[in-house]
Amino acid sequence: MSSYTDFPHDAPRRRRPRRTAKALTAVAVVAAIAAGGAYAAGLGPFEDEAGPDPEAVAEARAFLADWAAGRLPDAAARTTGPDRAEEVLRSFTAGLDIEKPKLTAGKPEEAEDGTVTVPFTARMPVKGLGTWTYASKLPLREQNDGAWKVDWKLSLVHPRLSDTEKFRLEREETEPVEATDRDGATLSGTTHASLAPVLAQLAGGGDGGGPRGAVQLVDRATGKVERTEASFGGEDTLKDDGPVRTTLDADWQSAAERALAEADGKNAALVALRIDDGEILAVANSPASGFNRAVSGTYAPGSTWKIVTSGALLLKGAVAPDDVVDCPKYLTVGKRFQNVETSEHPGATFRKDFTESCNTAFISLRGKLDEGELGEVAKKYFGVGQTWHVGVPSYDGSVPVPRNATEKAASMIGQGRVQANPLIMASVTATAVSGTFHQPSLVDGTEDTTATTPLPPEVATQLRELMRATVTEGTARVLADLPGDIGAKTGTAEVSDEQDNNGWMVAHRGDVAVACVVEEGVTGGGSAGPVIRSLLSAVPES
Template sequence: MHARVLRAALAIGLVTPMLTGCFEEPSPHEAVRDFLVGWQTGDYADAAQRVDGDPATVRGALQSFEVQLDAASIRFSMKGIQRNGDDARAEFHAQVDLGENNPLWEYDGALPLHLVDGVWKVRWSPSIIHPDLHAGQRLAVATVPEGRKPILDNQGNPLQEETKLYVAGVYPAKVKDPGRLCDQLSKITGFAQDRLLSRILSSPPRDFVPLATFGGTKYASIQAKLAVIKDLEIQPDTPPVAPKSPVQIVGRVAAITPEAEQQLGGPQRAGDTVGRDGLQKAYQDQLTGSTETRVVILDTKTSDQVKELKAWPGRKNDSVRTTIDSRVQKAGDGAVAGSRPTALVAVNATTGEILAVSTNQLNQEKDALAGKYPPGTTFSIIASDALLENGLTPSQKVPCSADRTVGGARFVQPGLLSPATPTFSGDFAQGCVTALASLARRVDGRALADSATEFGIGGDWGLPLKTFTGSVPEATTDAAVARLIAGTSVQVSPLSMALVAAAVDSGTWRPPVLVTSPSTPDASAEAPPAAPMPPKVLDPAMVGTLRTLMRWGVTKGTAKSAAARGGPVHGVASEVTQVVKKKRTNLSWFVGWQGDVAVAVLSHSADATTSAGIAGDFFSYLQRQTQAQTQT
């Protein structure tokens, strides 16, 4: 059953008892009942039998009411009947569902009746349809859609560029055969023929009515077919929807397909755009708002508006403002450019705001924000918090050996380093996995998990996009604890480690922020985010020690290339092997900061210095941009 017929059937099933309850007297009640029920259910012939006018005229007028409003359903309820001899007047209340989640239009009407040869009849005139409708006039639904609003960076600059789209539509007054036009367009686009037709017939004749929108590639493939459709017009449009960097965070926009039109509902109509992913999808309703809708009376000859019967302003659309700093984003993109799959996330250490998400051969959302990777010995930042809390000192001697077994778990230090500084500080700086793993008996798994929680691992962040906050497995044996300290059993995302660096830099762990306006994503979002964790002030003494350790990482450890390329930096680097479905991938990490910009870099490399060098390039590019900006 067609959706519109089904809705009408359900509506009359609810309303008929109310109508029949008023008709205990044989007439004029029966005439009112039969007329309204016939009109409501689309049985216009039955309704016309209760009218004193030409049946064909009445049937056409009632059907035109539904068509001109593109009504999904009509419901009537009686308000009362007054009889005065051979005349009567029935008052009713109408509820018209304008369809596609448009507003419900309600108004009061009246049916004048009189006896004709002993039978009650409704006196026919256009005012039966609506009190303000007269001969030579028609109803129409005028819409005023708002263009899609942009996604902005933290300076209010759009993160999209204009792209050329092609809008297929009509001016109803110029269309000689709308049924044929819609049938041809339906076969090309897949949009339902009856929906295209009702959109044309319900619109003001002189308004351009968009029916379908195409991107350049799609339009080129069907241009010849569209060209042969008589009275169809193609108008170019250049909305700002082509995403700038970070492309996958901003998200792509596409014209609504027939499938999307059915699934989305709401304000979207064929010809509109829909966010496919990223923030464009998360904030679809925010960016598109809803269409202004007006029910109007038009002069049938001139198409001039005679009167506005009702107007709904629609929900206002607005831009989405992000924390992305285009200057920092450019530096990140430049640093990761190359042949290796790499992800870089930069955050403001004092606010938690995400400044840049740059990738090469990796996805910015799925890998940089929501990727699941072992952090290797960069996890020693968190492990050190627990170890120092349990009495370990940075100067304590902890030998770094080529091979070590802890509780049955074997650890190998690739390329054994010189034991010139066999202390915990040196081991931390060099990322010596055997030395760090050997400390398993100095701390338990619960303490490590607690420290991870202090740094936001495994909590709720409240971001509108998919993220992975990290996970720390339960560790009850020496081997399991050693794997935690070594960062081989833990899973984190580049974003989670950037926040760890930010916490050491600022002294407070803060949840990440990506969007500053609006404060929450659309209620229609697939998975509304949970409330973010509150900030956590870290122990100042502990933070001071961690800062010293991370300075050693770039002066005496494997992260030297970060300082060599980027200047004064704090950080630590490591390499680790990830095994997924028997596939081994070598990963290189750098976690650190310069000034108030904290960064995590993940690169597919067996060399721990690779990501440190990328981080150094990032800070170097950022310094140059800052200098150039200052000079201008």
């Protein structure tokens, strides 16, 4: 299978001399964080007024931040050719299956004609294959009105992109590997339908198997391959080495696939993993074929994220479970936030706010955390946003620094630009109750480049107690009559005005943590709750 990037030609544009450089002014250079990775904008203070205009550099960084975050109309508007720029950027990322680029600015340079050039490094994750890394440059030119814009050229996207050459993605279709569960039982897409996309992605524990492909530079007119820009995958050694032993458990996998029948035909996904080492026991998707949304999906986690928010507040001593934190129906922070079904709990304690999932109470505590503190806690203690090596391609979460007060309020309740999936939220749950992050893994021997700090024991204890109370007296009562010391958290995540909310639930029992999302499930307790209940009812406590 191959896909092409069809780019329009650049039109010539009149150039003009740079106007007299403005005196150095205070320009805020902020860190912009994209949904799939962080883009660090800070290059440090300028040493003197002889360097490039800081406004030009700020505009270059803003362009890169918008491009990385997928805000292509905004990125294009920062160029001298917005219509062409938006079309090319969209064609480039879609045509090459690029997901969430990471774009890092280098040291700016100023030419004698007054133009400014900002070099950057592009790390382009090609879906299901790997990351294509290259260097390019942004030319900037001051306009008649004194504003700086990116001087649009095809070559700024990639130095070899031109009127005569473009890029093509070639994928080599591979057969799913033979695999067994942790006890040696055979696993296949026939015996476990949800594993079909997982086994197709399985990287063989880092031994060079799995999907293969290449990004090629081709002649626009003839399609002739001029050169290979990036290659992914290696020789398929898995067939000779026999079945790949995974961390999966056939009983948990079967139970997970049956449990998704409770989602009433809606798109849904579930992950179960061991708390003490992160080994994945089950990965299930509905529909079973196609996109592995359980591991690679990007969703707002909704109120399940309040586990991380609570952890951040408890770490700081900003709140205690018995503190009174009022829960009104509404709270306005740029926009009006409300609770599910506009519920309210006057005079509620923080424990009650957690167990009843009170949005307004959590948002009212936003001032207790610094602007980027929630993301820092997520990364430092929960591993979210670091690079995970699971054994198959995965999305590892994003918690951007809020751009304004409204976005900060939304991030407190797992909305805004906070992104996760069932794998991430199962791991978050495991970390919360054990106090220690373990990188999730699907096969033995995966590389672990993460670095985290254990939660203080008292914080982990408080989080366990809050999750247990959510089952016994809160929104996760659907699990209350099951055996075992179960803790859980529900979540309802807004998607858009045109779609019903996604429903979430995370839970833990014994040494297992689970997470489930049901797209357009309306509420977590009503949609994901029955799925988790079915799963835990079908397997013994470990």
